[in-house]
Amino acid sequence: MIVPTRRLLLAAPALLLLPRQADATPEAMAEAVRGFTGGAPVTPGRVALDISPLVENGNTVPLSVIVESPMTEEDHVRAIAVFNERNPQPHVITAQLGPRAGRALLSTHIRLATSQTLLAVAALSDGSFWSDRAQVVVTLAACIEG
Amino acid sequence: MARVLINVPRSAKRGDIITIRTLIQHTMETGYRPNAQGEVVPRDIIRRFTCSYDGAVIFSAELSPAIAANPFLSFTTVATRSGTVTMTWEGDNGFAQTETRPIEVT
Numbered sequence: 001m002i003v004p005t006r007r008l009l010l011a012a013p014a015l016l017l018l019p020r021q022a023d024a025t026p027e028a029m030a031e032a033v034r035g036f037t038g039g040a041p042v043t044p045g046r047v048a049l050d051i052s053p054l055v056e057n058g059n060t061v062p063l064s065v066i067v068e069s070p071m072t073e074e075d076h077v078r079a080i081a082v083f084n085e086r087n088p089q090p091h092v093i094t095a096q097l098g099p100r101a102g103r104a105l106l107s108t109h110i111r112l113a114t115s116q117t118l119l120a121v122a123a124l125s126d127g128s129f130w131s132d133r134a135q136v137v138v139t140l141a142a143c144i145e146g
Numbered sequence: 147m148a149r150v151l152i153n154v155p156r157s158a159k160r161g162d163i164i165t166i167r168t169l170i171q172h173t174m175e176t177g178y179r180p181n182a183q184g185e186v187v188p189r190d191i192i193r194r195f196t197c198s199y200d201g202a203v204i205f206s207a208e209l210s211p212a213i214a215a216n217p218f219l220s221f222t223t224v225a226t227r228s229g230t231v232t233m234t235w236e237g238d239n240g241f242a243q244t245e246t247r248p249i250e251v252t
Contacts, residue, residue, distance in 0.1 A: 060214035087212050088178050095207040100224055102163035107220035111176070111212050142214075 023113070024090035029083045032090040033121060036081045037129045042121055047132040049082075049120040058112040058142040067104035067122040067130070077104035079123040086116040111142035148172055150245050152233065157250040158225035166197065166205075167220040170235055170243070176211035192217055192237035199223060199231045199249075225251045 024032075033042065050064040067077045076099040082092040095106050104122065115137045122130050153167040170192070177189025189211065196206040205221045217235075228251045234244045 091210045092212040100204045102224040103222045109214040109218045111214050
């Protein structure tokens with residue numbers, strides 16, 4: 001993080017005049033989910049999206065997704081994707097895995113611009129899609145300062 | 147070369163599920179942040195991560211600006227046989243880095 005300089009302070013009124021960037025919306029998220037599923041129905045269940053419900057710093061938020069699956073050649077998770085509603089872009093991460101993973105598990109650290117709902121979708125080898133939602137309250141947002 | 151932290155067990159029993167954890171030093175500049183002059187800093191992120199082991203890609207991921215700086219990824223795989231785990235990060239401005247770690251399977 002950069003300590004505010006005099007130049008930054010002078011630039012502050014100009015920043016206020018900048019057009020506000022278009023944020024992702026629930027509709028944009030639904031569109032991104034359709035891009036991932038190809039329009040197939042998504043059923044809630046089998047997926048566990050693990051994230052702290054109250055986040056103090058949106059710049060780095062630990063997140064894990066675990067999918068209930070035997071992870072065999074016949075029945076495994078092909079991909080896991082995470083989406084958000086109110087960051088500038090609805091997509092967070094897409095991971096491809098297979099039976100060799102042993103467990104359908106993904107952990108990473110993400111950024112959150114504001115309090116919002118996150119959605120994790122898992123694509124299974126039989127062509128079905130499962131999901132889980134999580135509500136997150138963010139105290140200090142990412143992306144807003146220089 | 148960016149600094150990396152990689153956690154792959156040195157040895158494992160055949161058939162065990164092992165956890166691989168990786169972290170690479172990278173700003174993951176979102177492309178939405180203004181600098182001191184009020185101009186938007188161009189995007190500079192790692193877009194793709196691939197991990198292969200025992201002759202095949204076992205895990206890959208597409209990252210977006212919503213991934214925090216110094217991207218951390220953790221996933222699992224089944225220990226099949228002794229060999230090398232290869233991890234590759236690719237991103238904007240021609241960023242590419244490959245790291246390997248040996249694993250001994252008994």
